[in-house]
Structure formats: structure tokens, C-alpha cells
Amino acid sequence: MQQIRSQVTERNGLYELEAGTDVLDSPRYNHDMAPTKVRERTWNKWHITALWVGMSICVPTYTLGGVLTAYFGLSVGEALLAILFANIIVLIPLTLNAFPGTKYGIPFPVLLRSSFGILGSNIPCLIRALVACGWFGIQTMFGGLAIHLFLGSVFEGWKSLGGTGEVIGFMVFWALNLWVVIRGAESIKWLETLSAPLLVLVGVGLLVWAMPNVSMTELMAIPAKRPEGASVVSYFAAGLTAMVGFWATLSLNIPDFSRYAKSQKDQIVGQIIGLPLTMFLFAALGVVMTAASVKLVGVTVSDPVTLIGHIQSPVWVALAMALIIIATLSTNTAANIVSPTNDFQNIAPKVINRTKAVLLTGVVGLVLMAHELLKKLGLIVSDVSLETVYSNWLLGYSSLLGPIAGIMVVDYFLIRKQQLDLAGLYRDDVYPAWNWFGFIAFGVPVALTLLSLGSDAFSWFYSYGWFTGSALGGLIYYGLCSLRPDPSVAKSAV
Secondary structure (H helix, E strand, O other): OOOOOOEEEEEOOEEEEEOOHHHHOOOOOOOOOOOOOHHHOOEOHHHHHHHHHHHHOOHHHHOHHHHHHHHOOOOHHHHHHHHHHHHHHOHHHHHHHHHHHHHHOOOHHHHHHHHHOOOOOHHHHHHHHHHHHHHHHHHHHHHHHHHHHHHHHHOHHHHHHOHHHHHHHHHHHHHHHHHHHHOOHHHHHHHHHHHHHHHHHHHHHHHHHHHHHOOHHHHHHOOOOOOOOOOHHHHHHHHHHHHHHHOHHHHHHOHHHHOOEOOHHHHHHHHHHHOHHHHHHHHHHHHHHHHHHHHHHOOOOOOHHHHHHOOOOHHHHHHHHHHHHHHHHHHHHHHHHHHHHHHHHHHOOOOOOHHHHHHHHHHHHHHHOHHHHHHHOOOOOOOOOHHHHHHHHHHHHHHHHHHHHHHHHHHHHHHOOOOOOOOHHHOOOOOOOOOHHHHHHHHHHHHHHHHHOOOOOOHHHHHOHHHHHHHHHHHHHHHHHHHOOOHHHHHHHO
């Protein structure tokens, strides 16, 4: 006989929900969004490390050094330091926001119900989902190009397809990504664990290939592309903000993965080992490879897919492209599909299950890349480049996501003292439908960011958007909650 009231049990600091009819019949619940059982939390620190290695070693990471030197006016040394510091900084919200996921086994949208309301959580979820769908499209474009070059190295006639071959590659890679995520979290864990050592070997191999063709002394001595005599501080801070923005999305939805961690220690240690060093080394590799590309292939090439495509040996091209396909697949599935899949389910859990949400993510990503795909097919002509969109996003979206990160941390650690009503997060009688404190704390920094775009005096607010947004959002939320305590806080503490 099904119990009517849900029960919550605790084992070694991990909480588990035995759902009763009050939760099972709720419109806010489905099986895919349910808290993970303790027995389902099987990811140890090495699985978490592999997750970050798999997500970090990708084409966009490879190009970060070039983005910082070309668009942000930093020297090579300054760019690499900005990448290292940014990923150490972003570990703070990553590990803090991972705590409730590990403790309660809940995904990101369910956690947001605490700070933005049961229904209100859909607004920040959809903001996060749209960004992820855009990145999914960009990464799929890189993966599709790798498939095109792989097939071109195996079948001579394939090269003649040109842009059409790239579009076919895009659709094949698109379908492969969706298939992996539809299979579930264990499939993603297996993919990341398998790909991590292969990706490290790819990096080492590329470095061995490039090092004889580049002088590190000359590379580090290249002057920065900024006005002579200009202070490095403002340029470095803007670049640092952009690099924090690179993982600003994951700092929000890290509960989507930490809900599978065995313990808090595993998620913390795994993230510390896996993220900063991997990002720094692969970005540094990109700088070295781009500098060496002139001697290697006769022209400056800033992305590894195109660079390897210049190699004359079909065997080596095929092998390298196969590994890049694995690298891009491991990044794309974890970083860009898991989150919107959960976010879209949060809209109507009884109507949208995981499979439907994955397909919806795929369709949105496809629509966002339609312009680029039509260009490759020769159906439209446009000067808008994928690289321009990519570099502009880094700073822009971090300004929007910063306040959400600050609000989440303050809500869980300072307002609710790490106590959530687990069953209440799936019902309508504990947390408010709309938590307006969350929306005010989110809206004020976003409004100031938009206003600062038209003001030279306050341009710094946009340039340092993630830092200003997260700090101000957190402070406003704490102040509002202190003035009028939320009744759900008392209920959660019971």
C-alpha cells in the first residue's frame, strides 16, 4: 500500500526521500527530477575529476588564450594567468552550489525552487537553458566539422561535399549527443571516465608535435595588443571576468552532477583536481599550438580541428579527428545538454520527461545554429562569424548569471542554514509559488548592468559583470530576507 505522506531519512549526511502520494501526485514531480537515492550516488572523486577533464578539454578552451590576447589586450603570460586565476575563483561558487545537490540529491531546477519559488524557478532555469542550447549548437558545429574531416580522410570523395559535408557531420554529431544523454547519468559517467585519459594523451601528443616549432621565450615576449602605457589592471580584470563567465553556467547547475556524488569530500576534491589545472594546461596548449601553426602548416590557425585538418597524412588526421569527436562529445553532453534537459522538465514535470526534454534541447540548439548551417549550405551570405558570437557571449552572459549564483549561495548557506524541506520542494504548500525577493535581487544587478552599457562612468559594472552581479545579488537577497523572513525557512528547519 502506497504511503500518503513522504518520509525523509538521513544516512551519513546524505538525505533520501521516500515519496508518498503527496509528492507522487504533485504536478512538480517526475521520476527524472526526483532526488537520487543514496545507492544511486556512485560518483567518487575520480569520476568528478574525469567529468571536469572531459568538459575542459574542448575546442573553446583551446582558443581561450587567443580570445584574451586578441579581444582583451592581454599578453600571452597575462592571458594564461587570467585563465588560471579565473578557474580558481569559479571553484568557490561551484563547490558551494554543489553542496545541496550532494546532500539532498536534487537537480539545479529543484534547488532554485527555494530561492525563486516553485513556479518562479522556471525564469532563471530558462535563462540558463537558452545559454546552454547556444553552446550546444556551437560545440556541435565543431564536432560536425571533425566528423566531416574524419570522413574526408577515409573517403577521398567526401571532401568534395564541402559545406554540405559539414552540415551532414553536424546532424550526425547532433544525434549522437542526444542519444548519450537520453541513456542517462551512468552513460555520461562512463563516457567521461573513458574519455579523460584519451584527452590527456591528445594534449601531450599535440604538445610534442608543436614544441620543436615554437620558442617559448619569443612567445612570452610578444607585446600585448593594448594602447601603449595603458594600465594592465582594467584589461586583466575584464579578461578575468570573461574567463569566470566561461564556467558561470556550470557554477549554477553543478547540482545536476553533484547529486550523484558519494560524499561532499568527493565532489570538492574531484572539482579541485579536475578543473583549474586542466583548463590552464589545455588553454596554454592552444597558445603554443597557434604560435607553432605557421611553421607546422604555413598559416596561423587558432582551432585544433582546422589545424589537424592541414596534416597531409590521412591516417593521422582520421585518428586525431576521432579523438576530437570524443573530446567534443564528452564536453557537449555534460556541459550543454544535461542542464537544459532538467530545466525544460521543470516547466511541467508531468508532461515533459527526460527524453522529451533532450529532444527539445536538440531542436532549440539546431534553431540557434540555423544561420550558420544555411551559410555552409550556401543558401545565405552573411558576415556574422561564429567566433564573434562566441567571444561576445563570454562577457555578456556572465553578467546575467552572476546574480543567480550569489542568490543561490546566500539562500542555502545564510538564510536556510543548509536546511531544506526535501518533500516540500516537490509540493505547493511549503515554498511560495514566486519568491519575489529572489527576482528583486536578480533584477537590480541586471538592470544596472544594462544601464552601464550606455555610460562611460559605470562601464566597469559591465566589464566586471560576474563579480558585481553575484556580490550585489547576494547582498540584496540577504537584506530583503532579513527584513521579512520567509515562512518556508521555519518549515524547512523543522
